[in-house]
Amino acid sequence: MSDTLSPRKTRAALRVSARVSGELLLVLAMAVVAVWALGRMWSVVWPLVVGLLLTTLTWPLARYLRRLGWPPALAASVVTVGFLVVALGVVALIAVPVASQSGELADGVVGGIQKVREWASGPPLNISDDQITGAFDSATARIQDSLGSMVTTVVTGVSTVVNGVVTAVLAVFLMFFMLKDGPKFLPWLARQLPGRFATDVPVVAERGWETLGGFVRSQAYVGLLDAVLIGLGLWIVGVPLVLPLAVLTFVSAFVPIVGALFAGFVAVLIALVSNGPTDALIVLAIIVLVQQLEGNVFQPMIQSRGLGLHAAVVLLAVTLGGSLAGIVGSLLAVPAAALAAVVWNYLREQLSEPVGEPETSDAGSVA
Template sequence: MTVESVGDGYQGGVDAQTRSDSESNPESKPRRGTIFAAHLRSSAVVAVQFVAVAAALWILAWVVGKTWVVVLPLVLGLVVCTVLWPPVRWLRDKGVPPAAATLLVLLVAVGVVAGAVAAVAPAIIGQSGELAQQASAGVVQVRDWLGGPPLNIGEEQLNSAVAAINDRLSSSSAQIAAGVFTGVSAATSALVTLFTTIVVVFFFLKDGPGFLPWLRRTVGEPSGPHLSSVLGRIWSTLGGFIRTQALVSLVDAVLIGIGLVILGVPLAYALAIITFIGGFIPIVGAFVAGGLAVLIALVSNGPVNALIVLAIILAVQQLEGNVLQPWLQSKSMKLHAVIVLLAVMLGASLFGVIGAFLAVPVAATVAVVLRYYGEQVAEQAGENAAAP
């Protein structure tokens, strides 16, 4: 049933009831109660349809949650494929067999990531002790600030707060121990997910070009062409989004990292990496990474240094928002800032950090589907569909 037929059915019900009243009493117009009843029946039908759609979406979300251990490697593999597919396609165009091209690009990508981690890890380990000492000194400074004007919190109140925290930690020792075991289990699950994702990426890159033709033949007419078209658009949108975000995040990380190194902020390399990763979580990621850099600069180098770091981060963010993204991203891939923020919050609340990372790609995918649906509705209505 199409949207037009549903709308015509509702209007037809009202018109039929109106004609019935007019025919039974030609000299009078339809009664208000009759019109209200017809509208109420139409609203009831719409309400039932809305409840049915909401229930279907809830069941879909429940199934995704229950099968998340399988869905997550597939989604991560798809995201990684959007980055690795251009070099694989270039090698295949040069005559390299699909399996060899995929394996070569995958090994290079793993080597680059492992090399970056190996290059940064010594600096992080070497500076972690110094950072811990500076953090302790920062706690003392905060305590002195709380005891002075304008707050003037007494020594007894501060000691009582510290004692309450210690008591809370002591009473929660069993929960903390359980959290440690949970962390070990999560680390093991992360390793399994990582290995599964690598295998999925290999087969996606190797056999991916034949998926859409196979799906179109399998589904058949009339749904096959629509499904193939919308999946092709989703792939293009995700690829453009991920590659653009990677480039923008790299520029942010390099510029902010250079500023942190010049200012002598501890863990500058680690903060640059966090900035790069945070760039894939719009708005929230930049806020968290920037706040962490400012906090470390405040604890280690003082308020003046922290203000300079804050100015550098704001300048880089302005460069990103006003120059890089408008230049690198096409308008069809952009989402309103409110939608991005709500998507990140919803993804983080449902699936944690990985949900925040995948929130914007999922929102972009939904936007592509809705845009395609709008084009089809406009075509059936005889309107001029907007360019995708």
């Protein structure tokens, strides 16, 4: 029996491979164009995304009020105002206690710096005051030399803050309109689309909406879990401002990576200036432990149940999103992966053979 390759089958396989490769390249090119267009429209897309996420969080209350017979505009107005009141209350809950103890914190910072200097001047470092002063002078000289770049950084930071405020305002207005007119969107969309798209697109959009709601709820659960565990640890150690720090931890859970780092840094800093370096190290250990449990256990488990994604997919999506688009990519990676899964599952449903339908086969015609 000969093992030589069949020229006819080889040519057919090459033709199929070439066709599939060309189709894949076309799909990749379309994806690149879509990402480029998304980047060009990001100033509009980002407030829309934030408003959509806020709407998924506040829609259950608006839906409840509408079922009670409230007019859509009134229900949307009440929910929007209530959301703003809660958001401002959270800010006040964090800011007021910190401001009332700002004097103590400032004294603690000065005392902490003095303790660090005393520790550095003793064994095993034995760094003299002259060396420390020289290091401060050198740092001051470098800061003065880089004054121009610092001004540029400050201007960039101010611009970022302004853009953030504009994005927040637009997102709140968009949330109001989505709460008010959201149920009219899918019927309107079905009337605008031709043929089968009038059925398929609204179904996928409705499933995507439910998926986004699951994402926001899962993030809230994770943030609440972090806030309770870290707040309990801070209370046991005896760190002041436990409630504001717990609220800050909950809010920061909606901003992956940087939010956790920022909340942890604030907690460790307050522990350092109020309780000393030993308690600060204990607080740091507590935060690292909780964050490891969150990132490797709690968040994948909760999000995998809420979004229908495997825990490994959640971890890979966050890693890929962070490497491609930084903080925003990390924030949107999981809901984007869940929406892609929604589309894929719907396509599989439409392309699958119905149960019990006989499949055609050419096996009987082959000699």
